[in-house]
Amino acid sequence: MPRTLPEPSVDSFDLTVILSALADPGRRALMTALYQRPDPIDCSVLAEEADLGLSNPTISHHYRVLREAGLTRTLVVGRQRIVRVRRDDMEKRFPGLLQAVLGGE
């Protein structure tokens, strides 16, 4: 049974936190690559695809920021981390935001 890393509830979404998370180019590159995919994906595969040129600790940090902002959900499967965009939750709270920010990149 897969574990889920801590994440905020929809009600506690904070626009300042969300915009700060999306303001960083590296995190936005991760989000854009993730947003284009229909299905969840392995963290490291996505990071390699995004080709950020950052160290593992830094990438891990960025994933955490995205998750704690409520943008992503992370499942723990063995040594892997499977990540996905929280589309419905984001759409419910800030409709059109993800499309406006990530859609045109």
Next chain:
Amino acid sequence: MPRTLPEPSVDSFDLTVILSALADPGRRALMTALYQRPDPIDCSVLAEEADLGLSNPTISHHYRVLREAGLTRTLVVGRQRIVRVRRDDMEKRFPGLLQAVLGGE
């Protein structure tokens, strides 16, 4: 003849700069108040309306950040600064973004 303070062209809009500008609560409060208005307005009147509890230098700094991000246009009329949202330019470059960020506040 009114002078216009320096601002970026639509082509040089940078999403990182725009999101960073909107990520600050004070600046977003200014933008939200400004976005709800159909017409341009005096900077200090808007700032008073937004009730930020910040010093004049800080407010002036925030206005500059918003302007240099391309979010606002500032006209110099005597000692006053008349500010407005660059709706069309923003819509052209990042459709739906302002509505998604400022519409629900």
Next chain:
DNA sequence: TCAATTGTTTGACGCTCATCGAATCGTAGC
């Protein structure tokens, strides 16, 4: 011309953040 007013710039301070190397944690496989 001069004083008052309004907005900006400068300089400084404290805080946060992005980043990395090294250490740590947890799982997989033997």
Next chain:
DNA sequence: GCTACGATTCGATGAGCGTCAAACAATTGA
């Protein structure tokens, strides 16, 4: 159990940002 490996955390460092007081600039009105 033990080792290898993937991911996170810790600690440190450097850069950037928000903030304000003080100095500066520009306009108004007498």
